[in-house]
Every structure is written in C-alpha cells, then in structure tokens.
Amino acid sequence: MSPEYKSWKEIPIAGVCWVPSTEYKTGDWRTYKPVWDSEKCIRCMLCHIYCPEGAIKYNAETDEMEFNYDFCKGCGICANECPKEAIKMVLEGKE
Amino acid sequence: MAALKQEVIALNGDEAVAYAVKQCDVDVVAAYPITPQTIIVERFSEYVANGEVDTAFICVESEHSALTCCLTAAATGARAFTATASAGLALMHEILGVTSGCRAPVVMAIVNRALSAPINIHGDHSDSMAERDMGWIHIYAENSQEAYDSIIQAFRIAEHPEVLLPTLVGLDGFILSHTLENVHVLPDETVKRFVGERKLPLVRNHEGKLVPFKLDPENPITIGPLDLYDYYFEHKRQQEEAMRKAYDIIKEVHEEYAQLSGRRYGNGLVEPYRLEDAEIATVCIGSTAGTVKTVVDELREKGVKAGLLRIRVFRPLPVQDIIKWLSDKKAVAVMDRACSFGGNGGPLFHEIRHALYDLQNRPPVINYIYGLGGRDTPPYLIHHVYQNLQKIVETGRIEQLVNFIGLRE
Ligand code: SF4
Ligand code: SF4
Numbered sequence: 001m002s003p004e005y006k007s008w009k010e011i012p013i014a015g016v017c018w019v020p021s022t023e024y025k026t027g028d029w030r031t032y033k034p035v036w037d038s039e040k041c042i043r044c045m046l047c048h049i050y051c052p053e054g055a056i057k058y059n060a061e062t063d064e065m066e067f068n069y070d071f072c073k074g075c076g077i078c079a080n081e082c083p084k085e086a087i088k089m090v091l092e093g094k095e
Numbered sequence: 096m097a098a099l100k101q102e103v104i105a106l107n108g109d110e111a112v113a114y115a116v117k118q119c120d121v122d123v124v125a126a127y128p129i130t131p132q133t134i135i136v137e138r139f140s141e142y143v144a145n146g147e148v149d150t151a152f153i154c155v156e157s158e159h160s161a162l163t164c165c166l167t168a169a170a171t172g173a174r175a176f177t178a179t180a181s182a183g184l185a186l187m188h189e190i191l192g193v194t195s196g197c198r199a200p201v202v203m204a205i206v207n208r209a210l211s212a213p214i215n216i217h218g219d220h221s222d223s224m225a226e227r228d229m230g231w232i233h234i235y236a237e238n239s240q241e242a243y244d245s246i247i248q249a250f251r252i253a254e255h256p257e258v259l260l261p262t263l264v265g266l267d268g269f270i271l272s273h274t275l276e277n278v279h280v281l282p283d284e285t286v287k288r289f290v291g292e293r294k295l296p297l298v299r300n301h302e303g304k305l306v307p308f309k310l311d312p313e314n315p316i317t318i319g320p321l322d323l324y325d326y327y328f329e330h331k332r333q334q335e336e337a338m339r340k341a342y343d344i345i346k347e348v349h350e351e352y353a354q355l356s357g358r359r360y361g362n363g364l365v366e367p368y369r370l371e372d373a374e375i376a377t378v379c380i381g382s383t384a385g386t387v388k389t390v391v392d393e394l395r396e397k398g399v400k401a402g403l404l405r406i407r408v409f410r411p412l413p414v415q416d417i418i419k420w421l422s423d424k425k426a427v428a429v430m431d432r433a434c435s436f437g438g439n440g441g442p443l444f445h446e447i448r449h450a451l452y453d454l455q456n457r458p459p460v461i462n463y464i465y466g467l468g469g470r471d472t473p474p475y476l477i478h479h480v481y482q483n484l485q486k487i488v489e490t491g492r493i494e495q496l497v498n499f500i501g502l503r504e
Contacts, residue, residue, distance in 0.1 A: 008329035008336075012298040013259065013308070014198040015330055017317045020301040 022071075026053070030074030032089040036065050040086035047078035047087060098357025101279040108239040108271035109134035111278045112178065112204045112264070115246035117142045118286035122173035125153040125164035127183065131216070133206045133272055135178040158183040162190040162201070169199035169261075170318055172295055172309035174250065177201065180268060181208035184222045188229070194261045195230025195334060197319040198308075200253035200293075201261040204246065207235075207381065207432075208268035209468045217469020218268030220380065224433040224442045230334050232262040232341055233409040235380045237360075239276040241407075242266040244358055247286055251348045256296040258341045259308075260334070267382040269469060281356060289355060338411040345408055364413035366405040367420050369395060373402025375484035376421060378447050379430035380406050383465070383472055387430075390477040401481050406443065417450040424458045426484040427451075432466045440464075440497045459487055462497045476501050 012018055047065065048056045055072040058065055079087040106114060112135050116124070124143075126136040143152040151168075155161045158179050165175035179187060184205055194201055205223050209215040223233060234249060236242040245264045253262040266272055281289075295307040298316060306314035322330060342364070349363025360366045368388050370376060377387055384405040394401040404420050406413070421427055429448075431441020438445065444462035451457040463480055466472045479500065487493055 005325060006329075008332040011326065011329055011333075013296075013330070013333055014196065015317070015319045015322045015326070016298045016308070017301045017320060018299045018303075 025070045026073050027068075027070045030069075030072060030092055032074045032076060033069070033092050033095055034067055034072060034074070034076070034078050034087045035090050035095050036067060037086045037088070038064065040084045041065060042084055042086075044083060046081050046083065050077050050081045052077060099281060099285060099355060101281055101356070103277050103279055105275050106239060106243075106278045107134070107273050107275050108236070108242050108266045109206065109273070110138050111239040111243040111276075112246050112266070113138035113142070114278075114280060115243045115286070116176050117148055118281070118283050119176075119247060119250050119290045120174065120287050121148070121150050121176045123151045123153065123165060123168035123175045124177060125155050125161045125168070125175070126177050127156065127158050127161050127179070128154050131180045131183045131208065133178060133180055135204055135206070158186040159190055162187045162194060162203070165201040165203075166190060166194040166197060166199045167310075169194075169201050170197055170310050172293055172307065172311070174254070174293060175199075175201045176203065178204040178206070180206040181210055181216070181222045184226060185210060188226065191226055191229035191231060191261075193319065196330070198259040198334075198337070199261060200250075200259050202246065202249045202253055203261065203263045204242070205263050205265045206268045206272045207265045215468040216268070218270050218272075218432075219467050219469065220265070220431075220433040221467070223263060223265050224435075226263075227410065227442060230260065230338075231410065232258075232260050232338070232345070233265065234262065234345075235265040235407060235409060236271065237366075237382055237384045237405060237407075239266070239271055239274070240278050240358070241360060242271060243278050243280065244352065244356065244360075247281075247290060248345075248348050248352050250290045252341065252345050254293050255341075255344045255348075256294050258337050258344050259296070260337050260341060265381065270382045279356070279358070285355065289352065342411050342413065345411075360407050361405070362416065364406075364408040365416040365420065366407055368403040368405065370402035370404055370420055372400060374400040374425045375427070375481060375488060376402045376404055376424045377428045377430055377477070377480055377484075378404045378406060378421070378443065379432075380409065380443060381432065383430060383432065386472060386474055387477050390474050390481065393474070393478075394481055399481065399485070409443070409446075412446055412450065414450045417447060418454065421447070421451060421458060422454050422456070426487040427458045427460045428463055428480050428484055429460060430463050430465055430480070432464075434464050434467065444497070459493055461487070461493055461495070463500045464497065465500045470501050472501055
C-alpha cells in the first residue's frame with residue numbers, strides 16, 4: 001500500500017471527509033468528453049445550470065464557456081440540454 | 096451509596112421500555128405504527144399526545160424509513176429511538192449497516208419474535224440474531240425490569256464518544272413484551288441526569304478545522320460518503336475498535352447505574368448464577384434464564400452442582416468473561432432460541448465454543464435449539480438438559496452435539 005495513505009487510527013470516523021471534494025478529482029471517470037463550439041454557442045448558460053458537477057463556467061473576459069475537465073465526468077447532460085448543439089460528446093482521446 | 100427509593104408500577108415489557116424512553120429526554124422517535132410494531136411506540140405516542148415529552152414523533156411509511164429517520168436525526172447530534180420486531184427488523188436490515196457505519200448512536204428496542212414463513216408472531220431470537228454482524232451493540236433483557244434498566248443504560252453506552260455505536264435492547268416477544276410485572280422506576284430527574292446530554296467528539300473536516308461530529312450548516316461535514324478500496328476497510332476497523340472499547344464502557348455504565356438503582360446484572364455483560372462451584376452449566380440469553388435459575392435451584396437442593404451463565408451482552412461478545420466462568424466446568428450446554436440452518440448449531444453455541452477453543456483444557460460444549468416460534472420451554476425440558484450434561488460428565492461421551500428440545504420427533 002502506498003505510504004501516502006493514512007492508517008485507521010489517523011482518519012476521522014464514519015467516512016468524514018478531511019479533504020474538500022475539489023481535491024478529489026472525478027474527471028478520470030470520463031469516457032466521452034464534451035467539446036464546445038464557440039461559433040454555434042449563443043451563451044444561454046443552460047449548460048452551466050444543468051451540469052451536475054459545476055464543471056462549466058462562463059468567463060466574461062474572454063466570453064467563453066470554460067469546461068473544467070478535472071471534474072467533468074462526461075455524463076453528456078450539457079450536450080443534451082444545449083439548444084444549439086454547440087456541445088459534442090467525443091470519445092476521450094479522439095477529440 | 097444507598098439505592099434510591101423507587102416507585103413500583105405494574106408494566107409489561109413494552110410499557111417498561113416506553114417508560115424508560117420517556118425519561119431519557121429523547122429528541123426524535125420515528126416508527127412505523129402497525130404490525131409488527133408493538134405497544135412500545137403506541138404507549139410512547141400517548142406520552143407525546145399528552146404533552147409529557149417534547150419529542151418529535153414521526154410516523155413513517157416503513158421500518159426502513161423509521162431507522163433512516165433516526166439515523167439522520169442522530170447524525171445531527173440528536174438523541175433518537177425506535178422500536179420494532181421480527182419482519183420490521185428484517186426490513187431495516189440495509190439501514191442497520193448504514194447506521195453503524197455512520198456511527199449514529201440510535202437506540203432501538205427489539206421485541207424478539209420469529210421470522211416468517213410460515214407466519215408466526217411469537218417469541219424467539221431469529222430476528223436479531225440474523226442482524227448479528229451489522230455493527231450494533233446487542234443487549235438482551237431477562238425480564239421487564241431489566242428491559243427498563245437496559246434502555247436507560249443503552250443511551251449512555253451508544254452515545255459515549257469512544258463508542259458511538261447504535262445499540263439494540265432485546266426483550267422476548269410476548270413472554271416479556273405482553274406480560275405484566277412489577278417494575279421499579281427511578282425518578283424522572285434521576286434518569287435525565289444519568290443519561291445527560293450527548294457529548295460529541297471532534298472530527299477534522301474538509302477545511303482542516305476540528306468541529307463537533309454532527310451535521311451542522313455552521314460547520315459542514317460529510318458523513319458516510321463513497322468509500323472504496325482505499326479507505327472502506329480502515330473505517331470498518333474503526334467500528335471493530337469501537338466494539339472493543341464498548342466492553343469497558345458497558346461495564347462502567349452498568350456499575351454507575353447499579354449504584355443509583357441498586358440493581359445489578361452480573362458485571363453488565365454476563366450474569367453468572369450459582370456458577371462459581373458449578374460442575375455443569377448452561378448458557379442462554381433472555382427470559383429463559385428465569386426458568387433455568389429455578390431449575391438450578393431445584394438441582395442444587397438435590398446436591399447437583401448446576402449453574403447458569405446468562406449472556407446479557409452478545410455484541411461485543413464478552414470473550415474473557417465466557418472463559419472466566421466456563422473454562423473449569425465439566426460440561427456446558429448452550430441454549431439457542433434461533434437456528435443457523437446448515438451451520439451445525441445455533442449462533443450462541445458457535446460463539447461460546449469459539450471463545451473456549453484456545454483453552455488447553457476446555458469443557459465439552461453441546462447445543463440445544465429450543466423455543467422457536469414461541470414454543471414453550473417449561474422447567475422439565477431444562478432438567479432434561481442438565482441430565483444430559485450429567486451423563487456426559489459420567490460417560491465422557493457426547494451422543495449428540497446439536498439437539499432440538501421441546502420438538503416432536
Ligand atoms: S459532460 Fe456532464 S459533467 Fe461534463 S460538463 Fe457536461 S454536464 Fe458537466
Ligand atoms: S447550452 Fe449550448 S448554447 Fe447555451 S451556453 Fe451552453 S453551449 Fe452555449
């Protein structure tokens with residue numbers, strides 16, 4: 001076992017998390033990756049609202065939708081909800 | 096300290112439990128109010144309706160929800176209680192493990208009753224023995240008085256910051272639950288002071304802060320989340336540790352209560368009866384111990400050195416006490432009011448034999464399965480058990496390891 005893991009004597013009981021979820025990257029579960037098309041996008045923010053991981057943000061300075069691939073799990077909800085088909089789900093590594 | 100003067104009330108086992116819960120300053124009681132529920136929550140709901148308690152009484156749609164409700168209440172730092180029996184306990188099965196895994200110190204009374212099918216509502220230990228490995232402390236009462244006393248102790252044990260394990264108190268269906276008995280009750284104030292307020296240990300949260308172990312929007316923590324091969328095992332080891340610590344705490348709480356009430360049940364984990372100089376002994380759980388004690392007295396009159404070891408706490412299993420009291424016996428019979436089908440004996444038998452295994456000279460230990468589905472177990476059957484033990488001592492031979500008693504062959 002890797003030495004970075006703690007023993008049962010060191011960790012809190014009942015699975016209480018001692019690190020925030022932002023340190024627990026869930027992005028490596030992903031099979032399909034959402035790829036965003038700036039041209040088709042009308043900045044309606046629906047994808048931002050629907051993403052269950054909070055992985056999509058609007059950057060006002062660049063006027064771009066930003067995807068955080070450390071936490072995007074590839075569920076495809078954003079692509080499904082996008083009214084402009086501006087998000088395509090592409091097989092990881094094939095984008 | 097002299098024991099307090101106490102009121103004596105005629106209560107059945109269910110009412111004795113409800114009365115104890117009333118005195119324990121419980122925040123939440125959640126229960127499914129119909130069969131296989133018992134008088135416990137019926138009586139308690141009357142206390143709520145009469146304004147005698149300020150407990151939130153939540154009627155839910157199933158036992159699965161009843162326990163979920165109590166578990167979540169306990170996770171916020173509240174004191175929670177529920178009661179069930181038989182099929183109701185079986186329906187809770189999934190949440191029993193969630194409750195212990197979340198270290199939620201719920202106290203639950205189990206009116207021990209048979210499991211279907213065929214349908215049977217009477218007393219045996221099949222229901223809670225089937226939940227042996229769910230991480231709950233198991234305390235079993237011999238009579239209604241002890242059911243009352245055990246409920247009060249159970250809150251102190253379960254909520255102890257070094258333990259934090261849910262605790263069930265078993266009382267035999269009908270034999271105790273529906274039979275009137277004189278029960279000595281402590282004054283309300285005394286019980287309230289004895290049980291006290293919940294003391295929460297501190298845990299380190301995701302911001303690195305030490306915060307009380309409870310769900311609280313001011314100091315958010317996560318309890319019982321996804322926990323895979325990297326840490327699940329460690330959390331289970333912690334539960335085992337809590338069980339080991341519970342051994343001493345059960346003893347301490349029992350002793351403190353004994354000082355207050357004048358009532359003692361052995362050392363709180365096992366109760367030996369005329370066992371010191373006994374040559375042959377039986378081991379049992381629950382109300383049958385009352386019958387066995389009568390038989391032991393009769394045998395002693397005749398000069399037979401018979402004794403009994405009643406197991407009051409089944410989890411954590413008091414291995415050292417079992418060794419202490421049984422190692423020098425010439426023959427031991429373990430009485431099981433539950434059957435582990437295909438397991439070559441009942442659950443108590445397995446565990447008593449296991450506890451004695453490492454001894455150089457261990458007594459022969461046989462098993463009697465009895466009383467399933469509420470089948471009566473009168474004294475003559477217990478006499479039969481002791482006669483068999485005498486025969487084993489005389490001949491040095493065990494004819495049958497696992498026996499069924501009170502059954503038509
Ligand atoms: S695929 Fe799912 S997780 Fe990833 S950005 Fe879209 S909605 Fe969020
Ligand atoms: S839902 Fe589609 S159109 Fe709307 S902001 Fe997201 S990508 Fe753009």
